[in-house]
Amino acid sequence: MKGQAIEKIARLTQDRAFVLLRETRQFFSGNQGGASNDDPVLLPSGRYKGILPSEFIQAYHLSHSKQQDVLKLFDGDVDNSVVLDWTPLVKPSELWVRIPEELEFNLENMEFYDGNGDIVKGAMRTYFVRRSAVADGTWKREQGPVFDGKDFREWTTGKDPLSWSPENTDARYTLPEAIDVAYIIFKIDTHVPNEIRLTGNWLPYKEPAPHVPEMAPIGNMLGMVILWPDVVDPRNVWDGVAEHKWEALKGYTCFRDYTDWKTFEGKEGEFSYEPSAWGGALRDTYYQRMHDEGKEVMVCPQKVPDWFQEANYPPEQRGESNVPKAWDADGEDWKSYEKVAHLYYRISARYGRNKDIPEEFLSVKEKPFYPNQPANKPKAGLGTVQYMQVDNEPDRYWHGRQAYQNGREYAARSSACYDGHKGKMGPGYGVKTADPSMQVVVGGLVGDIGFMRGMIDWSKENRGYKLNDKGQKVVDLPFDIIDYHVYHNTANSTQDQQANTTGICPELSTATERAKDFLQLSYEECGGMPVQISETGYDIHPESPQRAMATPTRSILQTQADWGIRAALLYARLGIYRIYTYMATDVTNPSSGKYSTSGEIDKVNGYKRRPAADFKAQLNKLMGSYTYKKTLNTDPAVDVYELNKNEIYVLWIPDQVSRTGEYELSLGTDKAVVHSFVEGADEMKKETVMTKNGKLKIIVTETPVFVSRQ
Structure with a gap:
């Protein structure tokens, strides 16, 4: 880390010194930033010609890096060095640039602005994929120029890939002809140029308008992440659902069952469900209970079991968070994921809706694990699970390369788990094959x-x-719902929290922009499929970097409750399909570490609901089926929800300093009902009040309040 810091300072110092020198030369030459020559020209043919504007460039890096850093390569600023990742996780890695098909872009020239000439270990190579190669399905890669960082502070077209070597750096590259380019792929070893610009011609293009998604009921925002001990009593697992625990949980509308692969397949080829191989929980029983009470279930198998690690990873690389493939298998090849694809088939065959499952795929470990324990029995089509989630956080960079997958690698795994890669894996593989x-x-x-x-x-x-x-032609994607995680905090709402970071209320975070990005992507490229969030939440430990913040009038527990409700309201307004809060209870030995104390149910004191759980149960009871209709005001926030022409107004201050405000609602009735949260209760407090000429003035706080007509 110390060496990286010194390198970073040195590079920034060089950058600033050169900018000063260049500006001095411009001053004496009389060129102080005159008119730009970069604006495209409209040709008589109706096509544009010039440098392709950055808004038409869709770039992404197949490694752990931030999208805003990737886009700096095309922002026109030649003076700042671009670092995609100071500690590269994938090496070499690929940076993909895609051009929207509608442009029919023809590349005539590509240039790199060399910064400090500091590529010392490996050059960056370029490959082109033509539109014609995409159309014929070959996706043939054609070699483009090499960028070796030897042209200090100059624009360069790069070096000829056929004659370049570390010893021969003089052979310049010239594009032999205009290329009908669909993708440009940069293979990166260490560094990248300060800037890349693409010159050519293209058709007029208007970016798609912002998408307005279909709104989901507010109840969809009240899901919860659970572990099996949250539902059953570990001391009496064979009794099924523990009623006192279910009483605390039933205010939530849906559950994400956060479980391990070994739960279902304790040994290779031995499948157990009721009881499960690990923990002994009666999964059939508690999935059935959730189903009977109208709670939808998403199963998320994660963590590779010991038997898989031992067979597929050398001892020094083993870990339960590893990617479920052999250590030396191609991550972008769907054939690498046979074992996990069969696991997803098995779970879907048992808990999905299809009862017509071949007998060979219903086998279970029928012999009980312990004396007097119930035995597993073959079953199919129980119909109690509606969603299967392919792993948890596949881009988990913090566990190292053996646990991390980039988008292309994860797509290959998803394709295997989705439908056995379009059925090519044969019977017994993939969710859709079973149901x-x-x-x-x-x-x-x-x-x-x-x-x-x-x-x-x-x-x-x-x-x-x-x-x-x-009847529209769309990409055959191996998923039905897009899902991401967001923890609202002062670390830009990422999972890179440090000791000095804290949680932050959702409205002051970057949550809105990120949600809109995913929703727009779904609209433009995924047919408008639902977008959901399967983890969000706040800790209550006063030293956690993800803690809810106490305010002058609210404790940490109360703020956790307020912000949880406000997150639900924010995402319902944006058009998110569903939210699951992480998680039902604190970890077994809670600490100041992040996510250690984010539980909304207190398992130490008899599984009693904390205020956050109280508030969500009360919100669901009041208006779980209502959907967002419109926003009347932003501060105070005033949103309107509707069900069968009945409206409920929601009002709150989008801040975290105990600020208050006043708002006048125009209701058009003589009376109104004000609904307020109550800690320790199943229902909100209801107060009937008189309006004045059909209007109601109400004092608004940072805790949402609800108003309906009477």
């Missing part, structure tokens, strides 16, 4: 839409296209 009605969910991304674009482009190349229900 076509089961919905497959992306594994809760910690990154941004660049990861999704990697998945989409892999799917274009390897799965092709299909006709949707409207």
